[in-house]
Amino acid sequence: MAIKTEPFVINIGPVHPSSHGFFRMRVTLDGEVIVDVEPVFGYLHRGIEKLAEERTYTGVIPLTDRLDYIASMSNNLAYVLAVEKLAGISVPERAEYLRVIMAELQRIAAYLIAVGAFLNECGAFFTPFLYMFREREKIVDLFEMVSGQRLLYNYMRVGGVSQDIPDEFLPALDKFVRQMPGFIDEYERLLKENEILLARAKGVGILTKENAINCSVSGPVLRASGVKWDIRKADPYSIYDRFDFEIPVGEVGDCYDRYRVRIEEMRQSLRIIEQATAQIPSGAVRSEVPHLVHPPVGEAYAHIEVPKGELGFYLVSDNSIAPYRCHVRPPSLINLTALRDMVIGWKLQDLIIIFGSIDITVGEVDR
């Protein structure tokens, strides 16, 4: 007797432990195998681009905190770079170094969450996640020293940073930089050759090089597919051309490669922080910028490498105190373009892992 089958549609999310926020996927299944997936967005849409048109250039900085809220420092940096490009404002040397240190610490903190959450989704329930939160806590403590905040830092300013670091910051940072490689080694001992991780992630959700470029994918997901493209090297901003670091790339572009790339990049970030703390000069941390910035009529696009990929701000000025248009290039949203190609043919439980390996923040997807 022939068994009649038909495709079955299920909704994952909007509230689901694997959805990293409010995010829904409409999955069409043939038995357990995925035949189609459609991401549904908008549950966290706050209209940040529209709100930015009503605020002064400085007033937009706290809004950028709320894009990718686990990497606020990086968002601040991308936005202030765009305003500085638009208005032709220079930044003092010390502030440039502080920005690089903060951005790289933020990268480590965000990757710790990305890798921890990814392992959660692989079934290593909360043990590696809490190991990684232990180190993230130290970074958050450092950020609290400089900004007084533990999540939404609002630290960068047009023309520099909001305030100089306190005296206890550099010794604490130094201690962290010395300890962290040992912690990364500890994760590696626990996970690198872990049979369950290999079985669940190796060869799963392969994204080819050509497909990754065609889908405008950026960040660790792009590099895991074997494309050696990091904006810090390809189009250096701030003072990244002064530091010596490598760009780790993957070989096949599977979930395991995306995990490996993030772990290796943490080591490279530590190298950058080490060099930056050795070279940091003394002096002012903010250049003299008028209270209300009036950039000349024109437009500017500045992009940086954030933990999720290429974050860019496209600003249009009409010579008033508020941006005429503020467009965010959201790496989380654009990386999801490749999700469909990555999951078709895999089973439902692999979808959770593949989706986790992309590492999105819904605040940035929906803005």
Place this chain on the structure above:
Amino acid sequence: MTVSLSGNEVAKQITKHLSEAVIKASGEAVLVKSESIFDVAEYLKSSPELDFDYLNYITAVDYYDYFEVVYQLTSMKHNHSLVLKTRCYDRDNPVVPSVVKLWQGADFQEREIYDLMGISFEGHPNLKRILLWEGFEGHPLRKDYL
């Protein structure tokens, strides 16, 4: 360092292949006719010396008289970039050809512009609202919305 190609230079090359497409060019950008945006994009992507394989972003700006759609393209091989622009003057029914066939990365971004700015992309495989819900009235990023 990514080299920003001069719009004037690229405009000359485009004109050689598509004589009517370019409206004007400056050092920063090339402005082309909205109906020829797909052909221009196809040429920019396939020409070996330009080789724009990566679409950084698409966005749109409302200038009251017209909508401007902005494309930033990068070539990963040559490490150079270009800003391509087009305009549509029809406020009631602005239409621009879709480039999803060339760069799949345009998919969600074109849907977002359709949703928030109200510009239709002809040839888009799944053009519907992305951030707001079906049935939402108006397009919030337009300057006359609020």
